[in-house]
Amino acid sequence: MTEQEAIISALGVAPDFDAAVEARRRSDFLGTYLRAAGLSTYVLGISGGVDSLAAALLAQRAVAELRSSGYDAKFLAVRLPYGTQADERDAQRALDTIGADEVHRLDIKPAADAMLDSIKVAGVELGDAHREDFVLGNIKARQRMIAQFALAAGSRGLVIGTDHAAEAMMGFFTKFGDGAADVLPLSGLNKRRVRALAAHLGAPSELVNKVPTADLENLVPLRPDEDAYGITYDQIDDFLEGKEINEAARRRILDAYFSTAHKRSLPVTPDFRTGLPVP
Numbered sequence: 001m002t003e004q005e006a007i008i009s010a011l012g013v014a015p016d017f018d019a020a021v022e023a024r025r026r027s028d029f030l031g032t033y034l035r036a037a038g039l040s041t042y043v044l045g046i047s048g049g050v051d052s053l054a055a056a057l058l059a060q061r062a063v064a065e066l067r068s069s070g071y072d073a074k075f076l077a078v079r080l081p082y083g084t085q086a087d088e089r090d091a092q093r094a095l096d097t098i099g100a101d102e103v104h105r106l107d108i109k110p111a112a113d114a115m116l117d118s119i120k121v122a123g124v125e126l127g128d129a130h131r132e133d134f135v136l137g138n139i140k141a142r143q144r145m146i147a148q149f150a151l152a153a154g155s156r157g158l159v160i161g162t163d164h165a166a167e168a169m170m171g172f173f174t175k176f177g178d179g180a181a182d183v184l185p186l187s188g189l190n191k192r193r194v195r196a197l198a199a200h201l202g203a204p205s206e207l208v209n210k211v212p213t214a215d216l217e218n219l220v221p222l223r224p225d226e227d228a229y230g231i232t233y234d235q236i237d238d239f240l241e242g243k244e245i246n247e248a249a250r251r252r253i254l255d256a257y258f259s260t261a262h263k264r265s266l267p268v269t270p271d272f273r274t275g276l277p278v279p
């Protein structure tokens with residue numbers, strides 16, 4: 001087995017993809033799981049990006065179907081801006097498309113800034129302005145995690161995560177931030193399959209084809225993910241579909257995948273097996 005085949009298999013990427021079949025399978029999963037857990041609410045942060053839109057459309061469909069079968073369920077969408085968000089209009093458009101049962105808006109800026117201030121007051125050096133901004137970015141992602149779990153706890157709910165194979169492979173998420181969730185309905189999809197799923201579920205094409213951004217850095221608002229990767233989602237997606245890509249991009253992917261192994265597993269214990277890729 002090649003390294004590429006091993007990664008595709010570890011991330012559960014299927015050889016074929018049919019948007020209608022996957023939409024049905026994944027929303028059925030959400031409905032079945034909520035009912036089996038005996039709970040009533042799915043909670044998800046809506047950013048204005050395509051991942052949260054696709055996952056939200058699956059969730060809203062799942063709870064609507066549960067209700068028509070007589071099971072009380074709802075979908076709670078939450079806007080979690082850091083102050084004012086540059087692409088707020090996209091987030092509003094996403095909310096209009098989703099038609100969530102319940103919508104809330106919580107500003108994460110006060111809590112995120114308070115944590116950064118406390119770190120500084122304690123005299124801890126985080127590095128130069130760029131490093132500090134990067135650390136604050138991960139604080140923002142973890143603040144969103146705190147908000148979503150609080151809302152879930154208050155509504156007999158579960159938190160939906162939007163992790164998928166492209167971000168998982170690149171380790172492009174905040175450990176225990178947006179990486180923390182109860183269910184991952186987009187698991188095993190590369191980015192173009194997430195887009196196809198969103199389109200199938202009725203997302204507007206501007207949101208389906210929007211440039212992906214983590215939008216965590218104050219110093220570089222809306223920074224495209226591809227900027228941070230140094231390669232494109234097309235290359236990442238091709239790799240995950242078993243296609244050949246250029247050697248520089250392949251190296252970049254393998255480096256990212258192996259150096260972020262710790263983010264895709266439970267915390268390391270004294271019994272960790274030697275031979276695991278612990279960077």
Ligand SMILES: Nc1ncnc2c1ncn2[C@@H]1O[C@H](COP(=O)(O)OP(=O)(O)OC[C@H]2O[C@@H]([n+]3cccc(C(=O)O)c3)[C@H](O)[C@@H]2O)[C@@H](O)[C@H]1O
Binds near residue numbers: 171173215278
């Ligand atoms: N070998 C090892 N074994 C066990 N743990 C290890 C470790 N190396 C680091 N760690 C731990 O992991 C931490 C680093 O991981 P982490 O905190 O995640 O931080 P890190 O991977 O440095 O940064 C997160 C990256 O994900 C991107 N991101 C975040 C959130 C959302 C999105 C998005 O697309 O929306 C993208 C973000 O832009 C940034 O590039 C270290 O501080 C340390 O605590």
Ligand SMILES: Nc1ncnc2c1ncn2[C@@H]1O[C@H](COP(=O)(O)OP(=O)(O)OP(=O)(O)O)[C@@H](O)[C@H]1O
Binds near residue numbers: 046050082144
């Ligand atoms: N401003 C925000 N408000 C609410 N939730 C957010 C916000 N930013 C990030 N999130 C949550 O964190 C998740 C991870 O962000 P990520 O950027 O990977 O996904 P996305 O914005 O939905 O899509 P894309 O990757 O195409 O930008 C989002 O799917 C969403 O659930």
Ligand SMILES: [Mg+2]
Binds near residue numbers: 047049213214215
């Ligand atoms: Mg985004």
